[in-house]
Amino acid sequence: MKILIVEDESLVALLIEDMLETLGHEPLGPVATVGESLTLIPECDMVILDVNLDGENSLEIADVLMESGKPFAFSSGYNSATIGEKYINVPLLSKPFGIEEVEQLFQNTLTN
Amino acid sequence: LKGKTLVVGSLLTALVVGLAVAVSSASYAERKNQLAINRASDEAETLRQLETTIFNQQRAIRNYAMGIYSTPISTFELGRSGEVIASLRGNSSNVENMIDELADLDRRKNGFWRRASDPDPNEALILLRSGEADHIVDEMLTKTRQIAHAKRGYVLGLREQNTALHERIQLFFVLIILVALGLLGLLWTQILRSFRLEEVEEMFAAKSKEVDHQQLLIDELSHRVKNTLVTVQSLARQTITAAFKVHELTSAQIEAIEDAYKRFEKRLFALSMAHTLLTQKRWQGVDLREMTLATLSPLIDITRFDCSGPKVEISPNFAFSINLLFHELATNAIKYGALSCPEGYVNLEWEIKGDKLCIEWRECDGPPVVVPTRRGFGSKLIEKGAMREVRGKAQLSFDPDGLVCSIELPVSNKVKIE
Numbered sequence: 001m002k003i004l005i006v007e008d009e010s011l012v013a014l015l016i017e018d019m020l021e022t023l024g025h026e027p028l029g030p031v032a033t034v035g036e037s038l039t040l041i042p043e044c045d046m047v048i049l050d051v052n053l054d055g056e057n058s059l060e061i062a063d064v065l066m067e068s069g070k071p072f073a074f075s076s077g078y079n080s081a082t083i084g085e086k087y088i089n090v091p092l093l094s095k096p097f098g099i100e101e102v103e104q105l106f107q108n109t110l111t112n
Numbered sequence: 113l114k115g116k117t118l119v120v121g122s123l124l125t126a127l128v129v130g131l132a133v134a135v136s137s138a139s140y141a142e143r144k145n146q147l148a149i150n151r152a153s154d155e156a157e158t159l160r161q162l163e164t165t166i167f168n169q170q171r172a173i174r175n176y177a178m179g180i181y182s183t184p185i186s187t188f189e190l191g192r193s194g195e196v197i198a199s200l201r202g203n204s205s206n207v208e209n210m211i212d213e214l215a216d217l218d219r220r221k222n223g224f225w226r227r228a229s230d231p232d233p234n235e236a237l238i239l240l241r242s243g244e245a246d247h248i249v250d251e252m253l254t255k256t257r258q259i260a261h262a263k264r265g266y267v268l269g270l271r272e273q274n275t276a277l278h279e280r281i282q283l284f285f286v287l288i289i290l291v292a293l294g295l296l297g298l299l300w301t302q303i304l305r306s307f308r309l310e311e312v313e314e315m316f317a318a319k320s321k322e323v324d325h326q327q328l329l330i331d332e333l334s335h336r337v338k339n340t341l342v343t344v345q346s347l348a349r350q351t352i353t354a355a356f357k358v359h360e361l362t363s364a365q366i367e368a369i370e371d372a373y374k375r376f377e378k379r380l381f382a383l384s385m386a387h388t389l390l391t392q393k394r395w396q397g398v399d400l401r402e403m404t405l406a407t408l409s410p411l412i413d414i415t416r417f418d419c420s421g422p423k424v425e426i427s428p429n430f431a432f433s434i435n436l437l438f439h440e441l442a443t444n445a446i447k448y449g450a451l452s453c454p455e456g457y458v459n460l461e462w463e464i465k466g467d468k469l470c471i472e473w474r475e476c477d478g479p480p481v482v483v484p485t486r487r488g489f490g491s492k493l494i495e496k497g498a499m500r501e502v503r504g505k506a507q508l509s510f511d512p513d514g515l516v517c518s519i520e521l522p523v524s525n526k527v528k529i530e
Contacts, residue, residue, distance in 0.1 A: 009339065015346035018353065052335070077338025078331065096342040096384050098377055 001106070004044035005030040006037045006061065007075070008054040012095075016048060016075070019099045023106065037061045046109060047072035048093065051083055062087060071109045117302045124295040131288040135281055142277045145270050152267040167253060217252045327394075334391040341384050348376055379439065382407060386435035390428050398431050400424040404460065407438045412458070416451060421462030424469060430502045430521065434471075437499070437506060440490045441473050441517055449515050450478025456514075469521045475514035483510040 003025050007013040013030035020027040028044050031037050032053055038061065041047065047065060049058055049072055065072045073091040074083060083092075091105055352373055356366065389398055389406050403426065404419055426434065442451070442458075450456030456478035462471040475481075484491070491508060494517065499506045504521035 009343065011343050011346040011350070012339070015342065015349055018349055077335040077342070094388075095338040096345045096377075096380055098381065 001045040002026045002028050002043065004028040004037065004040050004047045006032070006047060006053070006058060007050045008032040008052075009050075012050075012075075016102075019102050022099060023103055025106070034058060034060050038064060041065070041068070041070065044070075046070070046106075048075050049073065051076040051078055059084065059087070062090065066090075071112075073105050073109075117299065117306060120295065120299050120302055124292070124299060127291055127295065128288065131284060131291070135284045135288070138277055138281045138284065142274055142281065145274045145277065149267055149270045149274065152270065156264060156267065163253070163257065213255055217255065330391055330394060334387065337387055338384065341380055341387075345377060345380055348373065375443070378411075378443065379436070381410075382435055382439040383432070385410070386432050390431060395428050397425045397427050400426050400434070400462065403431050403434055404438060407435045408442055411439070411442045411446065412451060416456070417458040417460060419460040419462075421460075421471075422464060424462065424464070427502075430504075433499055433502050433504070434519075436497070437494055437517075437519070438473075440493050444490055445475055445478075445515070449481075450475035453477075453479055464523060467523050469523050471519040471521070473515075473517040473519070475516070478514050481510050481512050481515055 003020055005013055005016050005020075005027055007016060007030050010030070017027040017030070028040060029036075031040060034053070034056060037047075037049075037058070041061075041064065047061070047070065049061055049065075051058055051074055062072065062074070073093055074087070075093040075095060075097070076083065077095045083090075091108065093101055093105060352369060355369075361369070385406055386403070389403065400421070401419060401423070405414075408417060445451040445456075445458060450458060457476055459474045459476055460471070461474075462469060464470075494506050495508055499519065499521070502521060504519060506520075507518045509516045509518070
């Protein structure tokens, strides 16, 4: 699977890339802005989306993804209640997370 | 509340208006009565004059009858008495009848007088002497007195009525003043209360804003801590990955390093979990059972440990220590201890003994315990690291039936027992 990483902190992006490669997926990006994300979305199968992009709110991307029906997950230090009622059903990788959680996320996405 | 004030206000206005209407109608009645009294007094005065006139006539007739010539009663006087009689009409039927009778008597008297002025005075004299005229005038006088008496009664009645009305008006005024004062007081307290309520509401709003702001800060701080933790995790991972690329390592070495990295990651996650729980509790302290379950349940099946003890609230510092300690104990139990075989389980108990909180971690039904020849980082963390900060003690004993860890913590301001 091609997975787009939307993450503004490069070290965190590196960690996610590392995990994706270990799990045999192809990481795309990482990108750190809403604009870049929107151009790359058509090329990927799934998105891992950081909620806060250096002050820029990435919920705009989440709205586009929800509309298009493309699978995605948030990665955030916020809990799901803080992100918003609307996104309560979006899977959340709660920072810090391990490779097992990412693997579980892919399994759940595939079964859904 | 504003509605309440409005209701009280309109009630007050309605009452004042109602009482004003009552008072003005009462004073209108009083004024009307006063006018009637004035008129009746005038009439009474006229009646008195009439009485005098008739009395004079009576005297004159008597004098005449006694054969003494005197001046006849002037027509002016008679005319005036006629006017008086007319003005007396319309008071009461009784009085009216009496007036009619008086008018009749007057007519008879006038007829008599005419006869008395006839050219033949002898006839008149006979009539006079018969006492008829005298009788007529007597009766007139009686009637006049009766009318005057009725009039006086009527005026007296009106006066009494007016006094009663006046008293009622005064009472009304007193009532108006009392009710208005009461209502004003009520209105005033309502206004004061509304001000106080507004003050309290403002205070609450400010407080809740402060709390919201505080929550926002806590959430933001927690977010940053999580980001820092994930950065640390990434640094460790990148460091290891880089080392793998530079050094030629055997697969056993790689496995050992990966294993160590996993243990590091798990410790980091446990720390993060404790952080999340404390953030939820706004860093005010947390229930020991809750902290224990949160620490152990990601690692151990909940059916494989029993925990029992009184409700104890622990400080954030102690929560971090206990989190780290239980994490190490659980990891060890899974790898080497009771949880490494399917029958084994962990018994966790705590109690308050004097000024100490004593916690015992006891592993049961596991493989025979072997005293380790070398102490790893895990046992160092348990015995030396975790409890030092909160001035507690943790002692590992390698009981052959199962590992036991005894923890003692001074019950001070660090913990709260309920």
